[in-house]
Amino acid sequence: xxxxxRILTVPILILFTAFGSKxxxxxxxWHVAIELPGTTFISLEPIWLDITLTNVSADTQRTAGxxxxxxxGFGIFLYDSRGDSVRHTGPQINFGGGPGRxxxxxxxxxxxxxxxxxxxxxxxxxxxxxVGFWRFHYIPRGEYTVRAWYHGAVSNQLTFEIVEPxxxxxxxLRLMEDALRAWTPDGREPMALLYRQVVERYPRSAxxxxxxxxxxxxxxWAEQKEGTWDKNxxxxxxxxxxxxxxxxxxxxxxxxxxxxxxxxxxxINELLEKHxxxxxxxxxxxxxxxxxxxxxxx
Numbered sequence: 001x002x003x004x005x006r007i008l009t010v011p012i013l014i015l016f017t018a019f020g021s022k023x024x025x026x027x028x029x030w031h032v033a034i035e036l037p038g039t040t041f042i043s044l045e046p047i048w049l050d051i052t053l054t055n056v057s058a059d060t061q062r063t064a065g066x067x068x069x070x071x072x073g074f075g076i077f078l079y080d081s082r083g084d085s086v087r088h089t090g091p092q093i094n095f096g097g098g099p100g101r102x103x104x105x106x107x108x109x110x111x112x113x114x115x116x117x118x119x120x121x122x123x124x125x126x127x128x129x130x131v132g133f134w135r136f137h138y139i140p141r142g143e144y145t146v147r148a149w150y151h152g153a154v155s156n157q158l159t160f161e162i163v164e165p166x167x168x169x170x171x172x173l174r175l176m177e178d179a180l181r182a183w184t185p186d187g188r189e190p191m192a193l194l195y196r197q198v199v200e201r202y203p204r205s206a207x208x209x210x211x212x213x214x215x216x217x218x219x220x221w222a223e224q225k226e227g228t229w230d231k232n233x234x235x236x237x238x239x240x241x242x243x244x245x246x247x248x249x250x251x252x253x254x255x256x257x258x259x260x261x262x263x264x265x266x267x268i269n270e271l272l273e274k275h276x277x278x279x280x281x282x283x284x285x286x287x288x289x290x291x292x293x294x295x296x297x298x
Contacts, residue, residue, distance in 0.1 A: 028057065029056065029152070032154065032155040033052045034051050036146075036158050040163060041160060042162070043162060043163070044206075045117070047115060047162075048113050050113045051076075052111050053104075053111075069119060069148075075148065076114060076147075076148050080143070081142055089120060115137075116146065130177050136210065143159065146158050172205040172211075176198055176207060179191045192221070198211035212242065216237055243275035244280065248283055256287070272284050
């Protein structure tokens with residue numbers, strides 16, 4: 001592992017130095033810190049990178065915040081064991097110009113969690129499992145190093161490994177393959193039942209969250225086709241069942257974006273009470289502070 005770190009140090013320093021004078025002028029404005037939930041992950045498992053951005057300047061800053069990595073001054077960079085940069089294959093978002101709508105006072109933070117497999121998934125390599133669907137992105141097995149950058153500020157560096165699935169995870173993946181084969185043009189209920197089995201048989205699986213999401217989604221397939229399904233049902237159930245998901249922030253926003261502030265706060269306070277020490281709590285706490293200050297940023 002130490003050999004890997006030595007190999008990777010040079011290209012990373014070259015990359016971040018290459019951002020130029022603008023980076024140098026802004027490097028004392030921001031502090032960026034990253035965390036991973038572990039050092040070893042299995043193929044197809046989501047790899048949640050938690051990022052905290054802090055305004056370390058003496059002035060209030062108007063910014064876009066952690067709105068979308070590898071766009072508009074915010075980057076996440078992944079390197080393989082050879083020190084080669086892994087190509088960003090995630091969403092290509094066309095942000096508008098301007099300084100952003102989020103106001104961060106001195107010492108104030110912005111928090112976000114991003115799945116590395118959604119940002120750097122491989123189009124060519126094969127995982128060995130035919131689970132299909134966009135919820136199961138694949139990065140080839142091996143050792144990697146990750147770092148983030150925000151307008152001149154460079155984060156700490158973390159190294160992790162992706163390994164072959166083993167034990168019950170293999171059984172969970174095979175059951176998800178069965179779910180994919182159960183697809184019919186007339187309905188998704190057989191798929192929903194099999195994804196539900198993944199959750200019930202392997203509740204601690206790295207794939208339980210995605211399987212639960214698909215089980216809920218496909219169990220309401222007929223209502224979706226008829227246009228009678230309220231998708232907020234899905235978001236509520238995901239927050240209840242998977243409060244530590246990195247996607248919890250987007251679910252909270254979806255549940256609250258069209259409500260008045262008092263209604264938003266009621267939803268948020270309930271989540272804060274139910275889900276301490278989770279990513280859901282972090283996102284809910286952050287949103288609550290911005291509602292109370294009138295600085296939502298969206």
